């Protein structure tokens with residue numbers, strides 16, 4: 001079915017990601033009308049609703065879903081709350097864009113998959129990094145065989161963190177303690193990109209550490225991944241809680257080496273570097289610099305904003321055109337499975353199968 005009217009949308013959770021990404025993107029996009037918002041924190045709810053001029057305000061997402069006001073919703077609440085809200089949305093026939101990570105453990109993830117598959121709703125997970133122009137271009141090059149068969153992929157995200165979320169510490173203490181570390185938060189972005197670009201993984205061997213005194217979860221992590229294609233992947237992530245972290249390290253990269261060439265990207269752009277032994281230009285000039293979209297290189301935020309807008313547009317498009325969202329629930333589950341295997345590997349100090 002192709003819808004002609006803008007989709008009626010609600011946003012659940014009015015914190016950082018909702019205020020900076022989802023709410024403005026739905027307001028700006030002609031394919032949607034932001035009709036309602038929801039947050040358990042009444043003060044924040046009222047404040048955000050006033051700024052965005054949204055009349056329908058809910059403290060309880062059940063009431064929002066019962067209201068018949070919306071066709072689609074973004075879930076922008078802390079990760080341990082995703083499953084309950086996503087399952088309820090599917091039951092009410094509401095299409096959902098759920099922020100990453102999908103859930104805080106495999107059981108919750110599988111429950112979401114079951115509820116979504118029993119409904120006729122579209123479900124997308126917010127892995128926005130894959131909408132960065134450089135990564136879209138890289139994926140195109142890899143799929144077109146421009147670097148031959150990928151044999152090694154390396155990725156790094158080292159940034160300020162951790163970002164605290166307002167969650168009910170008592171209710172979610174167990175999961176927060178066990179799961180929401182730097183690898184759970186940042187590693188999943190890279191695992192999403194790796195699986196999307198290279199294919200499914202077979203095995204992971206991870207090592208986690210904690211350098212911050214007051215931290216109970218991993219704040220630094222590395223993981224080696226063996227893919228079904230026999231390619232190997234290597235991920236490094238870290239939260240830096242240092243006063244001058246930008247001077248020390250604030251770095252993100254992806255590099256893929258194939259049997260016929262290499263791609264390395266500046267992550268947020270503007271450029272990626274490409275070498276192919278099939279390309280005469282590469283042979284003469286060496287690495288070729290490609291700039292998929294002209295962004296101001298001094299403002300990586302521009303690329304990030306662009307990726308979020310594109311993500312939300314693709315979600316709306318998938319409902320309107322009645323097609324699979326670009327980040328499927330099965331893919332999100334694969335990423336979660338590999339992440340949980342990485343935690344298991346770090347605990348056991350050995351490689352763990354993710355199949």
Ligand SMILES: NC(=O)c1ccc[n+]([C@@H]2O[C@H](COP(=O)([O-])OP(=O)(O)OC[C@H]3O[C@@H](n4cnc5c(N)ncnc54)[C@H](O)[C@@H]3O)[C@@H](O)[C@H]2O)c1
Pocket residue numbers: 012013014015016017018038039040041044059061076077078079081099100101126127128163164165166167
């Ligand atoms: N894509 C990305 O790169 C990215 C970046 C930041 C955050 N996130 C994800 O977005 C989610 C939210 O993160 P955030 O930084 O915006 O958190 P936040 O703490 O700033 O906001 C969360 C909001 O949800 C509200 N909330 C909590 N439980 C609720 C419930 N049951 N019903 C309604 N509202 C509820 C809280 O009161 C709070 O206002 C997390 O899953 C996080 O991993 C993704």
